[in-house]
Amino acid sequence: MQQSSHFDLYQLLIRPILFSGLRADPEWLHQQSLKTLHQLDQPPGATWQRLVLRQFQALYTLQNAQLEQKVWGIAFPNPIGLAAGFDKDGVASGIWPYFGFGFAELGTVTRHAQPGNPPPRLFRLPADWAALNRMGFNNQGAAALADRLQTRWAEAPARSFPLGINLGKSKVTPLEEAAEDYVTSFQLLEPWGDYFVVNVSSPNTPGLRSLQDKAQLSPILAALQAANTRRKPLLVKIAPDLEWDAIADVIDLAQTHHLAGIIATNTTIRRDGLKTAIIAKTGKPITEEAGGISGAPVRQRSTEVIRFIYRETQGQLPIIGVGGVFTAADAWEKITAGASLVQLYTGWFYEGPWMVRRILQGLLTMLERQGLPSIAAAIGVQAQT
Secondary structure, eight states: OOHHHHHHHHHHHTHHHHSSOTTSOHHHHHHHHHHHHHHHTOSSOOHHHHHHHHHHHHHHOOOOGGGOEEETTEEESSSEEEOTTSSTTOTTTTTGGGGTOSEEEEEEEOSSOBOOSOSOOEEEEGGGTEEEEOOOOOBSOHHHHHHHHHHHHSSSOOOSSOEEEEEOOOTTSOGGGHHHHHHHHHHHHTTTOSEEEEEOOOTTSTTGGGGGSHHHHHHHHHHHHHHOTTOOOEEEEEOTTOOHHHHHHHHHHHHHTTOOEEEEOOOBOOOTTOSOOEETTTTEEGGGOOSEEEEGGGHHHHHHHHHHHHHHTTTOSOEEEESSOOSHHHHHHHHHHTOSEEEESHHHHHHOTTHHHHHHHHHHHHHHHHTOSSGGGGTTTTTTO
16 A cells, blocks of 8 residues: 555544544544544454554554663653543553554543533644643543453453553542542552553642642552552652642652652643633633643743753653653653653644654654664753753
8 A cells, every 4th residue: 555545544534533623622523533543442453443553553653672761660662652631531542552652641530430521621722732621530430441441451462562540539529538539540440550640730620739739649649559569650740830849849759659750741720921812612811711721831841840850859750741742852852851751642633643753753863963872861861961
């Protein structure tokens, strides 16, 4: 099959769903794309499924030993992963390597199934290369995700790529019972995640960000580590809006409770510097719309937070960098600031499925220019100066 046929296949199957125009509802497009990807991720696959996946692999993936590394003893084929939020319920958990990703993070999942906030709740801000979301941890619950992952992976060959699982607090659970809520989700899902993330930084669940406070976060981490019988890597995801002393507190807790790393960062509640003034679908000023901003407006701050964490820990605490990655230069900036791994979400919406391969090719070019043997050798090189 020639390159033109590859492109036709993408045009006919995926692009009309994922990128059919900014006037279409982004959440509807998201849901439809997941339905299509779910159909492709049904083992054992039919002949047409295997054909499509082979074409995806040829078009969108790039394998190179220089991009491989081990983090927490886990082999990552490359440092570019899919961030939490895209595949909340794990309906396409096996599809992501075919789009070039080296790992994927499922969730955010909560102990109790919940519908999330009322729509509309997802908006694109094309003038800012950004998105605003106030989804509110809409998901089918931890038990449903555990059942789905068992069905998908129990009889499958060993996975060649890591899956992370992002855990959130159920909206109905009081803040003082948060630790039990997180632990219940973790215990249900522990067999299926290669690493786990404590999400205490979404702005869309009332009171959740208060759990980043040292006094409230410590018992949650202690309870999770006590339940962590398989010693799965446990990370915490923080907001870009934290002050430096609060980030230092999180670092201290991470070291005290022997966390595996930190994800920097979640979405921001700041609105300064945005070109978008009015949300077209609601007619309200952007300053009056609740929710977190992702994409390009978060790029600089997330990199600053990565650099701060790397320097404070002397590079001893692995970091997953996320926020505003659209190009190889963006990913390289985060890696050289101290991120071992980098995640995408909003950029993938805008750039399309060739994005990961372009980034990986760019990273290989930068390694060659800098005379570095591997991506692992690039981690933190700019933070050390």
